[in-house]
Amino acid sequence: MFKNAELGRTLSEARYERAIPKLRSSLLQAHFQLRNQKFPVIVVVSGADGAGKGDLVHRLNEWLDPRGVSTHAFWAASDEERERPAYWRFWRALPGRGRIGILFGSWYTDPIIRRVYHKIKGRRFEAALDRIVAFEKMLAAEGALIVKFWLHLPKDAQKARLKKLERDGRIAPDDWKHFKLYDRFTKISGRALRHTDTLAAPWHVIEATDRRYREHTAGRVLLNAINTRLKLATIAAAKAKLAPAPAAKAAPTPVPKPRTLQKANSVLSHVNLKQKLTEAEYDEQLKDQQARLAKLAWTAYEKKRSMVLVFEGWDAAGKGSAIRRVTQAMDPRLYRVVGIAAPTDEERAQHYLWRFWRHLPRDGTTTIFDRSWYGRVLVERVEKFATPEQWGRAYEEIVDFESQLNDHGNIVHKFWIHISPEEQLRRFKERQTVDYKQYKITDEDWRNREKTPLYAAAVDDMVARCSTPFAPWTLVAGNDKLFARVQILKTIVQRLEEAL
């Protein structure tokens, strides 16, 4: 992997000085065009210690328009970061569309360092690399341009460089420690680079001995990458103008066809909606389950286990009131309810999963999502806000997302509250007459109702494709609100009892 980066390439000062003004000018121009584009640029700066990663970060910041760049350096994780799934800190740092994010250190650092120091075995290392490939592929599929730099230094060059850094007082605490492991570090990082060198996110290995050469090369690579993408975007826009073309085949993900609703085949048809509770049964069971949940929530807190609950369901299925029966049992310090409505502009500028990552709970607490990332494969699919390619690949992305939560120790559970069309109609009408329920019914609800078969097909696919042992769906019989609430509480209690 690094053979080509040990050729002793340099750039003379004269040539550098001649080349740089033009490069800067082109970079700025590209950066300006980027603003009107709908994709983010993610620049990963990695490589050997002392190879000038920091200098390159400084240089790129100098060359680009500061208003459109943000730089994130990853270092010791904060407790807020450690207490969430590993990628949470990276999601926090992703640039929005039209912006460039320079990541100094990245998702590569931790697996490589841990493997170098034998903290993880080869198998877990490979798994970590697989996760990286999936992550980058997912970002790229939504349009992100990913440019990854690896600055390589031959061994003697690294030694010389560290000595100089030390003289200047600019050496970082672990630099010498790493140097002793140069050969192992080179082998492991070579392995990582080969594994993660994909079409979606290719590596650019740059010989780093000469400052002028490495900076000029990195600048040109970045410029080319942006310009190529801009050209593609221009062509695509021109084509789109000519004819309302079918959505471009960005990824070869097989697209599930919306099925016509076969009532008998639908998973929802197997939900026994006749189940109900008497008031007396309800009062007793609710009280019992809530008391158990109250204690379990504290136990989860003590054991530092967090919980992610998802509530989806038909309009008027009773999500809100079911959630309240859950939260009533929990100390308000132990949970947050996140209602998912229209995204803010900061959210709209990001990958669709970003706005869920930002709400993940700290260890020991619970986040309850009132609607969730499943909007991608429900409303966005049915209303065609997402292309078939987008919602088609979302199933996999969602399972991966939930598996990351599980890896971190989150207890993930998802509820679809099912009601019959007849019961829905009854509730809609009730909402129109009961004073404080009026706000709950809108024209949109009536429109959604007409699309029931499409939604039912989407629910079928969703349950089929996103049911995992670590993040199961529970289909709740919602015609009787009392039964539904108790069913949900019982499920959560049981899940917690098993997990804690």
Place this chain on the structure above:
Amino acid sequence: MFKNAELGRTLSEARYERAIPKLRSSLLQAHFQLRNQKFPVIVVVSGADGAGKGDLVHRLNEWLDPRGVSTHAFWAASDEERERPAYWRFWRALPGRGRIGILFGSWYTDPIIRRVYHKIKGRRFEAALDRIVAFEKMLAAEGALIVKFWLHLPKDAQKARLKKLERDGRIAPDDWKHFKLYDRFTKISGRALRHTDTLAAPWHVIEATDRRYREHTAGRVLLNAINTRLKLATIAAAKAKLAPAPAAKAAPTPVPKPRTLQKANSVLSHVNLKQKLTEAEYDEQLKDQQARLAKLAWTAYEKKRSMVLVFEGWDAAGKGSAIRRVTQAMDPRLYRVVGIAAPTDEERAQHYLWRFWRHLPRDGTTTIFDRSWYGRVLVERVEKFATPEQWGRAYEEIVDFESQLNDHGNIVHKFWIHISPEEQLRRFKERQTVDYKQYKITDEDWRNREKTPLYAAAVDDMVARCSTPFAPWTLVAGNDKLFARVQILKTIVQRLEEAL
């Protein structure tokens, strides 16, 4: 303070059941009208342990429209919170305009608990209360409606309540410990309430023994508060329609009159713009200062001291290039540059200082603001984006903000880079011709130039009113870029050497 809350008031179940549907309906209606309004509602829920604060939080969430409410419970601070000025965690939790934020626990908890346990003396306690008054006044001045509930329990009622909570497994770890200090707790919190019971943010002490009474009362107080404000807003809107009335006198802050620019009197006229460095002097001094800064930045990291640097100045004064000479010396992991441009919609929905709080550095690191909160008293004043009342009171708000940074141990320094109008003109023209500088010059720059006297007056006021020993302004002689860069580096180095 609590005499009126020990009268044994209750509400019968029958009356409660009759009253609640109407209350809910009115609350929802008020909540809906709120959406179109430009103010946030901050509900503080405080009081004795076991007084039903958690229940009240649950109830308010039940009664209000979940899409327009967020609840924040404050508890043990995370390290990200501890490593920033004390109010950072509260700023994170403030609701945006048109929304209701329920704060369970708040800025009151810490001072009261610390005083109860003798961790702080009376004088620091009073100072903490003064800060609260200033904070609430500032939020209210920008339109926030602040509703503070204190749930009071007589001693025997608290004991009974804690016993019941214990049986239900819902007791929090410190509850019994606090109870032993009931009398002291009551005395101290009474003191706090009296001190912070202001027109801008009045207290509502509620007798909390009876669940129905306390919830109904709290609901009605909240409803009245919102409705009163909505009425005022309607009246104001109607008045505004009738005539382009002068801005309403929201606060009695004296408004500084924009002075005509007396060149000789301006602070800027005292900056000796003739100062310059030769290339050789520059190279030597830059290298020397950068090396010192590099080491000092690591020392600051080790000592967990953070730094906040503000860069303001005329257009084309060289802020960007000066900032780069600072950051070049620092490890990229130790600083962030935050460029302040147009606010995002999440930022626009908040108090104007909110978007700066979110970028404050963690202990041991530096945030460099390229433009800052001083926009309030510069561009917003000159362009009339802020009313005279708004920018008039901003000086005090800013000094208080910076003193909070100082209290936490942040090293705050502010630079105004000054250049003469002639030098500015020269640079504007140069920007129009040099290829990669073209993007830096816009029509707005030319327009701003015409308002130079107004800006100069604003700078005068700013420097006069916001220069403090803990957050001084340095007026930088910017006509010679080399001199300016070195002056800035020297100032930072000196400041760090004194502070560390």
